[in-house]
Amino acid sequence: MTRIDAKFAELKAAGKKAFVAYVMAGDPDYDTSLEIVKGLPGAGVDIIELGIPFTDPMADGPTIQAAGQRALEAGQTLQKTLDMAAEFRKGDDSTPIVMMGYYNPIYNRGVDRFLADAKAVGVDGLIVVDLPPEEDDELCIPARDAGLNFIRLATPTTDDKRLPKVLQNTSGFVYYVSITGITGAGEAQAADVAPEVARIKARTDLPVVVGFGINTPDKARAIAGIADGAVVGSAIVARIGQGEPVDEVLDFVRGLAEGAHSA
């Protein structure tokens, strides 16, 4: 059982939905980013998605892309992102950390070495956008063997025929992408998303959380209401990008978390 499994069991027992927050590691710089990450559980975040900066984030919109560029310009590397997770773990042994990004930085480091390091610093799961089930032997299976959850994205284009394949080696939770599009674009509509979540839940016992197109406490409440949780990324990252002080960023996160938790 990973920290992710434990967290969902705890939330279920309390009758609560999960609030998942995404931030880019090292944005705008290592120290500020670490301070934000350390503040997330106190602001009500149940699971932290820690973005791995990459020069070519093909599934992300301008907001996340700019965050990655800021982080890289400030000297962020995959090693520093692992260091950040380790620093966070010193003060928090229960909040799950999911590292999220693209395959090349991981492939470049070496899959086995990366998995050993990630496990050692207390990372619980991985979301790697450009690794569909067809490439499961690259990282998904080795991650599972190393005791890390590999969380898969399901999308509006994932039809019933394909869904079992997407769910097959997924663990931790399923991340449903509410729109066809990139991060930070479009608006998730609870009415459209509800039947899709039901469709996925009919085929898996894993929790289903919904992300993309959620940017306000009301939206977080509406989406969390029809799923097991809601993810917010770009709306938080945009505030970091505007140079908002850490406590204001965390206040905004607190509002979103309260929205999701009130569902």
Added chain:
Amino acid sequence: MADDLFNSFMNGPDERGRFGIFGGRFVSETLMPLILSLEEEYDKAKDDPSFWAEMDHLWKHYVGRPSPLYFAERLTERLGGAKVYFKRDELNHTGAHKINNVLGQILLARRMGKTRIIAETGAGQHGVATATVCAKFGLKCVVYMGAHDVRRQAPNVFRMRLLGAEVVPVTSGRGTLKDAMNDALRDWVTNVRDTFYCIGTVAGPHPYPAMVRDFQSIIGKEAKQQMLEAEGRLPDTIIAAIGGGSNAMGLFYPFLDDESVRIIGVEAGGKGVNEKMEHCASLTGGRPGVLHGNRTYLLQDDDGQILEGYSISAGLDYPGIGPEHAWLHEVGRAEYVSITDKEALEAFQLSCETEGIIPALEPCHALGHVMKIAPDLPRDHIICMNMCGRGDKDIFTVAKYLGFDMSDTEGREVED
């Protein structure tokens, strides 16, 4: 070699879209179903004689194929060694090899009922070819082009707009071909239902590398036939320039199992292949990684971040290379070398002076290597080089390097 299927170099990719460890389908889940349905449609079309009959008709009457195989006599005399032939793909409609592939993909898009075509472009040749075929078939066309390339390839931007395409300048990254490809993928993820992504080179997720190669292989098939007619035998060496590598793959593929034929791909050496990375020579100066849907050789830093390539030629300015080239490099069937900006410019001038052919800067890299090796080869050694594009689009860039003021209508040399 050709009669032993197990040792053929022409069997790739495997069912996972891989050439050895290269290639694959490294895309987000949203795109995965689209790529699978494209593969299914292409497999059907590939075995459908009516698809190829339509291609042949358009290649002949719209593109002007077959392109000539031309003996470059004065160039051969000047170099004083091997006999040099040009495969004249610069004579195609729209001025480069790119249209060979675009026609195939657009016919496929029509079969799939797609009404909106998107494309990325570097030098603008693929964008112009896509805009052209879209105009012919009345399809909506959106071309992503790096803002830097929009500036240095202004004539092609104007051509695309004349042809009714929307040209979107891409400002992310350094604003070159790789960034244009990122934005095209973002568009596709957003407009999955009606949009077909027409990729311009032998890269991207499976089935693109194999599909684009198959469409471009008309170059090599013709060249082989024409060489047999002209010389009664196969060439000894075939040479082509490589950015993503589609013109090269098109020339090379039909010759892969002809053991006697030496195959050379020429990458853009920019200012020199050194640790400063001011080049686009992925095989010479890069290492394996995953980008744009496939595993291949990439220019990248120690952290796996992709580096911006540099070349005088916008069409070669890409930090990766088609996965089949990466494989041919590793198994040793093809050799890969690089030519600098300076050497390419010398080749540009030599082609103009000796043959009356103004070449694009891309094939000038291939010609630059011909200039290096031809003088030391015997006179009965036959080289076939792919002249894959014409140079009209590059005259402004070349004028700048040669210190010629294009704004001065008298055409006087600029004094330093």
